Each structure stands twice: as C-alpha cells, then as structure tokens.
Amino acid sequence: MSIRKRTLINMLKDKYEKFTAKEKQIVRNLSLDSFRNSEDIVIVSENNDVRVVNVSNILFINEPKNGIVFIRTKEELIEYRSTFDIKQYVINISSLFRYINNKLIINISQITYYDSYKRQVYFDLENRLFVNVTGIAMKNIIIKECGKENDLCLVSVNGYYEY
Numbered sequence: 001m002s003i004r005k006r007t008l009i010n011m012l013k014d015k016y017e018k019f020t021a022k023e024k025q026i027v028r029n030l031s032l033d034s035f036r037n038s039e040d041i042v043i044v045s046e047n048n049d050v051r052v053v054n055v056s057n058i059l060f061i062n063e064p065k066n067g068i069v070f071i072r073t074k075e076e077l078i079e080y081r082s083t084f085d086i087k088q089y090v091i092n093i094s095s096l097f098r099y100i101n102n103k104l105i106i107n108i109s110q111i112t113y114y115d116s117y118k119r120q121v122y123f124d125l126e127n128r129l130f131v132n133v134t135g136i137a138m139k140n141i142i143i144k145e146c147g148k149e150n151d152l153c154l155v156s157v158n159g160y161y162e163y
Contacts, residue, residue: 029084039093043071043080051078055094059123060106060131061087074110074124098145100137108145116143117153 019027027044039055059072069086071078080086087105091097097105106121113122119138122130133142143151 041086041090043078053078055090056096056107056109058090058097058107059110059129060104061090061097062131063087063103072123072129074129098141100131100133100141104131104133106131111142111146111150113150113152114138114142114146115152122152 024044040052041055043051043053053071053073057073059074062070064070067081067083069080069082071080091099091105096107096109098108099105110123111121112125114120116138119133119135120130121133121142
C-alpha cells in the first residue's frame with residue numbers, strides 16, 4: 001500500500017467520527033474509487049474504524065440482511081453497513097470468489113476441506129471456521145471447484161459418494 005493511501009487512512013481515522021452521514025458516504029465512495037484498480041478494499045465500520053483488506057485474505061462475505069454485511073478473514077469478522085454492493089464489487093475484481101447464493105460469496109482458494117454430507121465448507125478445520133451451503137451449491141460449485149479428494153465425507157455407508 002502506498003504512503004499516500006496510508007496517510008489518507010490515518011487522517012480518516014482521526015476525523016471520521018465527526019463527519020455527517022452524507023460525508024461518511026462520500027468518503028466510502030471515494031475510498032472505493034481510489035482502490036478501484038487494486039485488490040485492496042477500504043472498509044469503514046460503524047464504530048469509525050477504517051481498515052484496508054486485501055481481497056485474497058477474505059474467506060467469505062455474508063449479507064444476512066440488506067445493508068448489513070459480514071466480511072470474514074482468518075483473523076477477524078468485520079461488520080460493514082452500507083448500501084454499496086460489496087459482494088458484487090469483490091466478484092468483479094477477483095476471480096477467486098463464487099456466489100453460493102444471493103447472500104453469500106466464498107473465496108474458493110481459501111477452502112481447506114468440505115463435508116458434502118453436512119454441507120459445510122471449511123476454511124480452517126482446527127478452529128472449525130466454516131459456512132453452511134445448500135446441496136445445490138455443494139454439488140454445482142464446491143465439489144467441482146475443490147475436487148472430491150477434499151471431501152471429509154468421501155464414502156457413504158454403501159460405498160458411494162454422497163453426490
């Protein structure tokens with residue numbers, strides 16, 4: 001990250017809480033525009049915390065309700081509130097992500113294992129960091145992208161793959 005961007009972020013951290021809602025939205029939009037050609041995204045949280053996250057470090061992005069987005073990295077869970085469609089933005093700048101449904105995208109390169117029987121995709125097996133997916137997403141996306149060798153549930157009782 002350039003010194004110019006780092007200086008901008010430090011200035012924002014100091015002054016952001018004093019901005020009006022309209023000014024905060026302008027800052028968010030300008031920040032996204034300034035990072036348009038990089039794989040870094042600027043996330044401004046409700047508690048005025050400004051973060052720069054590299055897209056390749058994101059495990060998944062979940063939007064349980066419109067305007068409330070949870071961005072999960074290996075280190076932390078970031079809550080982000082905005083009307084900006086960050087899922088579509090990340091899909092556009094990185095070929096690593098796939099839509100699982102209209103509320104969830106995942107980073108295929110960060111998947112360590114999956115369980116086709118439980119329909120869970122694991123990013124860190126030791127810490128049990130996973131997301132639940134539908135059977136269709138498991139069959140059409142996860143198994144095709146990750147291969148059956150990464151399935152924790154390789155063989156069923158009668159000796160056949162679950163899918």
